Amino acid sequence: MTLISVDSVAFGYSRKEPVLHDVSFTVKKGVNLGLVGESGSGKSTILKLLLGLERPSSGVIRFEGQPMNLNDREFMRRYRRAVQAVFQDPYSSLDPRQKVEAIIAEPLRALKIPGDHRAAIEQALADVGLPVDAISRYPHEFSGGQRQRIALARAIVARPQLVLADEAVSALDLSTRIRIVDLLKDLSKAITILLVSHDLGVVAALCEEIIILEKGRIVEAGRTEDILARPQHPYTRKLLASVPRMPA
Amino acid sequence: MSLLRIENLTIRTGGQALVKDMSLVIEPGARVGLIGESGSGKSLTALAAIGLLPPGLKPEGSILLDGVQVIGASEEKLKALRGRTAAFVFQEPLTALDPLMKIGRQVAEPIARRHRRDGRSAGRQEIVAEVRHYLERVALPDIDRIMNAYPFQISGGQRQRVAIAMALACRPKLLIADEPTTALDVTTQAEILELLSTLVREEGMALLFISHDLPVVAKVAEEVTVLRRGQVVEQGPVRSVFGSPQHEYTKMLVDAAAAFDRALGAQQ
Numbered sequence: 366m367t368l369i370s371v372d373s374v375a376f377g378y379s380r381k382e383p384v385l386h387d388v389s390f391t392v393k394k395g396v397n398l399g400l401v402g403e404s405g406s407g408k409s410t411i412l413k414l415l416l417g418l419e420r421p422s423s424g425v426i427r428f429e430g431q432p433m434n435l436n437d438r439e440f441m442r443r444y445r446r447a448v449q450a451v452f453q454d455p456y457s458s459l460d461p462r463q464k465v466e467a468i469i470a471e472p473l474r475a476l477k478i479p480g481d482h483r484a485a486i487e488q489a490l491a492d493v494g495l496p497v498d499a500i501s502r503y504p505h506e507f508s509g510g511q512r513q514r515i516a517l518a519r520a521i522v523a524r525p526q527l528v529l530a531d532e533a534v535s536a537l538d539l540s541t542r543i544r545i546v547d548l549l550k551d552l553s554k555a556i557t558i559l560l561v562s563h564d565l566g567v568v569a570a571l572c573e574e575i576i577i578l579e580k581g582r583i584v585e586a587g588r589t590e591d592i593l594a595r596p597q598h599p600y601t602r603k604l605l606a607s608v609p610r611m612p613a
Numbered sequence: 614m615s616l617l618r619i620e621n622l623t624i625r626t627g628g629q630a631l632v633k634d635m636s637l638v639i640e641p642g643a644r645v646g647l648i649g650e651s652g653s654g655k656s657l658t659a660l661a662a663i664g665l666l667p668p669g670l671k672p673e674g675s676i677l678l679d680g681v682q683v684i685g686a687s688e689e690k691l692k693a694l695r696g697r698t699a700a701f702v703f704q705e706p707l708t709a710l711d712p713l714m715k716i717g718r719q720v721a722e723p724i725a726r727r728h729r730r731d732g733r734s735a736g737r738q739e740i741v742a743e744v745r746h747y748l749e750r751v752a753l754p755d756i757d758r759i760m761n762a763y764p765f766q767i768s769g770g771q772r773q774r775v776a777i778a779m780a781l782a783c784r785p786k787l788l789i790a791d792e793p794t795t796a797l798d799v800t801t802q803a804e805i806l807e808l809l810s811t812l813v814r815e816e817g818m819a820l821l822f823i824s825h826d827l828p829v830v831a832k833v834a835e836e837v838t839v840l841r842r843g844q845v846v847e848q849g850p851v852r853s854v855f856g857s858p859q860h861e862y863t864k865m866l867v868d869a870a871a872a873f874d875r876a877l878g879a880q881q
Contacts, residue, residue: 403798404769509651538650539825543869563799566873593878607803609828611867611874612855 366394367430368527368557369415369448374424376410384410385581387424392527397553399568399589400561401604402578408561410581412531415559416450417441446476449520453532455512459504465490465515466500472523489518493548510541517548521556528552530560534567546570565608569593577601614680616641616787616819617662617699621674624657624666624843631670632657632843641786644813644820646834646851648827648866654843655823659789662821663699664691679786696723696783697730704792706772710764716775717760720744723782747778751808770801774808781812788813791823806832827870831855839863 369392377383385407392398402408413419414426417435426433428444435441449472452458459468469486472478487497493514504512513533520528530549534542549558549571562568568575568589575592577585577600584598596602617639624632632654639645649655661672664683676683679698681690700723703709711719724743728735735743748756751774764772773793780788790809794802810833813820824830830837830851837854839847839862846860858864 403800539827539869540650540865543872565799566877569876569878570873590878603800605877607800608877609803609806609826609832610877610880611828611871612831612852 368392368394368428370427371411371414372425372427374411374414374421374426376407376414376419376422383422383581385414385421388581388583389424390576390583390586392557392559393574394526394557396574397558397560397572399572399575400559400578401563401565401568401575403563403604405580406578407581408563408578409531411578412529412561415448415529417444442476445472446478446523447526448529449523449525449527450529450531451513451516451520451533454536455504455509455516458516459512461504463503464500465502465504468504468515469500469519469522471519476523478523485522486518489522492521492552493518508541510537510545513537513541513545514548517545517552521552525556527557527559530558532562532564533560535562535564542567565593565604577604615639615677616643616679617821618677619658619662619674620676622658622661622676623673624654624661625671625673626669630843632661634674635840635843635845637838637845637848639787639819639821642817642819643836644810644822644834646830646837647821647823647840648825648830648837649823649840650825652842653840655840656791658840659701659791659821659823662789663695663701665701693730696726696785698785699787699789700780700783700785702773702776702780702788702790702793705796706769706776707764707796709776710772712764714763715760716748716762716764716767717741717744720747720760720775720779720782723779727783743782747782748775750781750812751775751778753778768801769797770805773797773801773805777805777808777812781816784816785818787819787821789821789823792825793822794829795824795826802829809833827855827866828874839866 371388371390374385374388375383376385400408400411414421466486469489470482473482473485490497490499495514534545537545546567560568560572572589575589576583579600585592585601596605615638619637622632622635623630635658647655660666662676662678664686666672672684678694681694721740721744724740745756753759753771753774759767794805822830822833834851837851838845841862847854847863855867858867
């Protein structure tokens with residue numbers, strides 16, 4: 366089932382220099398998707414469009430078949446309930462003056478979701494492997510990996526269908542990174558993940574499908590396994606060859 | 614004589630030891646990797662080696678750099694060591710370079726300094742020729758344009774090449790590179806790693822390469838030291854440390870790196 370379809374989307378901050386050219390792809394429910402590219406590839410711009418922070422200059426983004434309309438408050442509320450985000454740096458994405466409870470409750474409050482918020486927060490904390498007593502503490506009391514778990518708890522507390530993860534493990538140490546990737550894998554049994562990353566290894570470990578971006582264009586897309594085994598585009602080949610590997 | 618001999622280095626701030634009883638030896642021409650996660654003390658160790666620890670951090674033990682005791686040395690003595698004996702390449706070239714100075718002038722600085730140090734004055738022409746030489750050495754294209762550009766006008770990879778050129782221009786015996794590719798794209802990283810390996814070999818320099826990334830270290834280093842919370846957990850040739858790690862912590866790191874590596878499938 367298609368959650369989001371991006372159809373011939375172009376975008377530019379100025380008319381002269383487009384940063385995205387004719388980008389089309391779909392996000393399918395239950396299929397984790399990795400958007401891979403280097404600086405200037407347009408991966409962050411795609412994310413901004415999907416977050417509704419920018420509008421495409423042409424083309425259309427659909428959510429469950431309906432064109433995304435930033436002016437339609439009812440639609441956007443439904444959209445934000447279904448699509449949540451996790452960012453790269455858990456030191457800047459969590460409000461240092463709020464307790465974990467208030468941080469995680471934010472989507473529930475902002476989206477006016479009825480029900481027992483406290484129970485939902487406790488469940489979210491359990492899902493990301495944090496103890497219940499974390500609820501009354503502040504972000505500074507946690508390590509980088511634990512903070513990213515808090516950010517993930519906030520993203521899943523409203524039970525979204527899709528989580529947009531922007532380089533969500535790139536700032537973490539290797540030993541923490543592998544645990545958060547495992548957690549994301551676990552969470553993706555119930556929630557689809559769109560991971561934007563420059564790190565092919567992480568994308569390969571988490572995503573069934575992959576899109577390779579270069580200078581605002583999709584150069585290759587498909588099943589991760591196939592693309593890693595038989596990269597077609599010269600840029601994909603170069604990218605793969607550039608990843609340092611463990612000595613045999 | 615070893616180029617760098619660190620023995621029982623402990624670095625304290627207040628009552629807390631950030632580096633504990635750390636020892637590391639680098640022979641002339643050797644390529645050594647220092648691996649650790651955040652807070653492991655890997656950067657502090659490198660800064661201590663050339664006497665650049667921030668005030669408030671007290672080193673104890675012994676650091677012999679080219680036979681000179683760094684701990685307790687006067688600023689004058691340290692200045693003589695920096696550049697001539699050891700030069701530094703940092704993680705983020707955008708902050709390492711002066712944003713208000715054109716590249717040509719920045720690279721000229723260490724060259725002029727080296728000439729003064731050697732007790733000879735070099736003419737402008739001679740220095741410009743050397744600037745060009747070092748920018749060529751790091752394989753920068755379009756050297757005339759780059760010499761006239763400010764750091765913000767060139768790419769991240771080009772900036773890191775400039776930083777490497779400045780370190781090379783000191784003609785050091787030891788090049789210390791602290792996460793020099795972490796801020797770069799993966800294709801640029803591959804180029805810079807290749808460049809560093811080639812240069813270090815051709816110039817006969819020793820290399821101390823600091824990184825949290827195991828496969829990156831494997832690309833450039835022959836020996837490796839693994840640090841955890843300020844303590845050495847394992848030391849040895851890269852092949853044996855990565856191939857059959859002895860310490861639990863090293864095993865965990867190698868397993869994690871290998872898991873991402875496996876996910877990528879067989880090497881093309």
